[in-house]
Amino acid sequence: QKEVEQNSGPLSVPEGAIASLNCTYSDRVSQSFFWYRQYSGKSPELIMSIYSNGDKEDGRFTAQLNKASQYVSLLIRDSQPSDSATYLCASSGGYNKLIFGAGTRLAVHP
Amino acid sequence: DGGITQSPKYLFRKEGQNVTLSCEQNLNHDAMYWYRQDPGQGLRLIYYSQIVNDFQKGDIAEGYSVSREKKESFPLTVTSAQKNPTAFYLCASSRDREVGELFFGEGSRLTVL
Numbered sequence: 001q002k003e004v005e006q007n008s009g010p011l012s013v014p015e016g017a018i019a020s021l022n023c024t025y026s027d028r029v030s031q032s033f034f035w036y037r038q039y040s041g042k043s044p045e046l047i048m049s050i051y052s053n054g055d056k057e058d059g060r061f062t063a064q065l066n067k068a069s070q071y072v073s074l075l076i077r078d079s080q081p082s083d084s085a086t087y088l089c090a091s092s093g094g095y096n097k098l099i100f101g102a103g104t105r106l107a108v109h110p
Numbered sequence: 111d112g113g114i115t116q117s118p119k120y121l122f123r124k125e126g127q128n129v130t131l132s133c134e135q136n137l138n139h140d141a142m143y144w145y146r147q148d149p150g151q152g153l154r155l156i157y158y159s160q161i162v163n164d165f166q167k168g169d170i171a172e173g174y175s176v177s178r179e180k181k182e183s184f185p186l187t188v189t190s191a192q193k194n195p196t197a198f199y200l201c202a203s204s205r206d207r208e209v210g211e212l213f214f215g216e217g218s219r220l221t222v223l
Contacts, residue, residue: 008150034211043200043214044153088152097168098212100152 002027006089006101013108019076021104023089026070030099032092033065035074038103039085048074079108112137116201116215123188123195123222131186131218133201140205142184143212146170147198156199159184188220196222 003026013019025033032051036044050056050063050072062075072091076083086103114135123129135142141160145153155168159178173192178184188195198219202212 004152032210036212043217044212045214046211049211092210097155097158098153100154102150102152 002030002099004089004091004099004101006087006104008102009105010107011104013079013106015079015081015108015110017079017108019079019083019106019108021074021076021087021089021106023072023074023101024070025072025089025091025099027091027099028070030091033063033072034090034092034098035061035063035072036088036090036100037085038088044088076106079106081108081110084108114201114203114213114215116199116218119216119218121218121220123220125222126190128187128189129220131188131199131201131220133184133186133215134182135184135201135203135213135215136182137203137205137213138181139203139213140181141203142178143202143204144168144174144176144184144186145200145202147200147217153200156186195220 005024035048037047038044048063050065056063060077064073084107086105088103089101090098117132143158144156147153154170156174157176159165165178175187200217201215204210204212
């Protein structure tokens with residue numbers, strides 16, 4: 001069973017701090033990885049994609065991929081209350097399917 | 111504005127009834143998907159379609175049916191055979207036939223009374 005594992009949280013960080021969200025995956029053939037943000041009662045929105053080992057930065061977001069350790073992370077710098085949401089990690093496990101983790105709930109408090 | 115439109119947003123169904131959820135996209139995307147989300151769980155794939163008149167079962171297709179007669183439309187029918195249909199249903203599309211970045215509709219929340 002191919003899986004994507006995330007800590008459900010909540011991860012609570014103060015405003016202005018760095019939030020670190022982590023994800024591990026079981027399928028070694030996975031090549032593409034995605035982070036989606038989902039506000040309560042809303043649909044997911046893609047915020048980052050990463051395809052190769054290392055870091056990828058986009059504004060306040062940095063995605064990190066380590067294929068040897070089967071580990072993906074998302075860092076959010078200068079966290080804002082508006083970042084409070086559930087963050088879903090997903091891997092492309094082949095066969096044209098994304099495998100989603102259950103998500104980590106992030107709470108940024110003023 | 112380009113996007114994905116799902117309707118209805120909220121739907122109540124009596125046990126034993128079939129219901130159809132609508133999904134329309136004007137993004138000119140080839141691939142479309144239906145996911146189900148339950149509280150505390152990740153998204154689970156019900157059906158997907160990479161091209162008109164073709165679709166494939168996902169991980170939890172039992173009790174569901176779909177059609178893809180037009181590129182823009184991918185309706186999902188929740189049949190009475192689905193034993194636990196209460197959930198949040200999400201339609202998505204992607205530009206490429208291979209799984210990539212998904213664009214989601216606003217979702218349809220189905221409650222069985």
